Amino acid sequence: MTNPSQAVSSRGPITHVIFDMDGLLLDTEKFYTEVQEIILARYNKTFDWSLKAKMMGKKAIEAARVFVEETGISDTLTAEDFLIEREAQLQSMFPTSDLMPGASRLIRHLHEKGIPFALATGSHKRHFELKTQRHGELFSLMHHVVLGDDPEVKQGKPSPDIFLAAAKRFEGAPIDPKKILVFEDAPAGVLAAKNAGMSVVMVPDPRLDSSFYDIADQVVKSLLDLNPNDWGLPPFENPAS
Ligand SMILES: O=P(O)(O)OC[C@H](O)CO
Numbered sequence: 001m002t003n004p005s006q007a008v009s010s011r012g013p014i015t016h017v018i019f020d021m022d023g024l025l026l027d028t029e030k031f032y033t034e035v036q037e038i039i040l041a042r043y044n045k046t047f048d049w050s051l052k053a054k055m056m057g058k059k060a061i062e063a064a065r066v067f068v069e070e071t072g073i074s075d076t077l078t079a080e081d082f083l084i085e086r087e088a089q090l091q092s093m094f095p096t097s098d099l100m101p102g103a104s105r106l107i108r109h110l111h112e113k114g115i116p117f118a119l120a121t122g123s124h125k126r127h128f129e130l131k132t133q134r135h136g137e138l139f140s141l142m143h144h145v146v147l148g149d150d151p152e153v154k155q156g157k158p159s160p161d162i163f164l165a166a167a168k169r170f171e172g173a174p175i176d177p178k179k180i181l182v183f184e185d186a187p188a189g190v191l192a193a194k195n196a197g198m199s200v201v202m203v204p205d206p207r208l209d210s211s212f213y214d215i216a217d218q219v220v221k222s223l224l225d226l227n228p229n230d231w232g233l234p235p236f237e238n239p240a241s
Pocket residue numbers: 020021022023032055056057058059060120121122123124186189
């Protein structure tokens with residue numbers, strides 16, 4: 001992990017921002033965890049954070065394959081059937097999604113200051129719409145949104161595909177990836193951003209093993225703890241409330 005003030009001096013200030021969604025802007029990772037715990041309990045197995053770390057941030061089918069293979073249940077439950085089973089429960093949970101602390105403040109701040117920002121989420125279109133149902137106005141502030149089922153996203157995170165696609169859709173593209181700052185919660189997402197040549201602020205769930213922090217340029221406990229100045233971005237005018 002480099003000191004962000006060193007990163008700014010060596011890489012130049014940030015001009016564009018890309019946000020992850022699940023677990024970063026929206027408190028939706030808990031839904032996946034809950035449903036996966038229920039499914040695994042049927043096989044007398046427990047869902048733990050080492051498995052969670054391997055799944056989070058990935059496209060649904062890629063995460064599903066990890067789930068059935070790592071738990072040794074792939075002979076009785078295929079990745080496709082796991083997704084069907086998970087779906088019914090997730091569909092009723094997603095519309096209740098809450099924002100993560102500091103998400104609204106940071107998005108509104110960047111919008112007010114004219115810093116272009118976009119969304120890059122592994123979630124596919126139908127899930128994106130359910131999850132953002134109560135937050136349409138906030139998400140409409142994004143310059144653009146790239147979803148996991150976008151044709152340009154051939155492979156999910158940790159492949160850089162989604163961040164490179166998001167970078168290409170800003171006005172004035174191509175944007176130098178060194179001037180793009182990504183906000184992520186998942187190890188696969190942090191790696192994807194680094195593979196795209198971008199800087200990354202990681203906002204991990206506290207249950208995630210700290211060995212995953214190393215690859216991020218900065219780690220903060222919450223978006224409320226971010227100091228935009230660290231990245232050459234305009235400072236907040238009011239302290240976090
Ligand atoms: O973290 P995101 O927004 O890329 O979403 C990925 C999955 O849908 C959930 O882990």
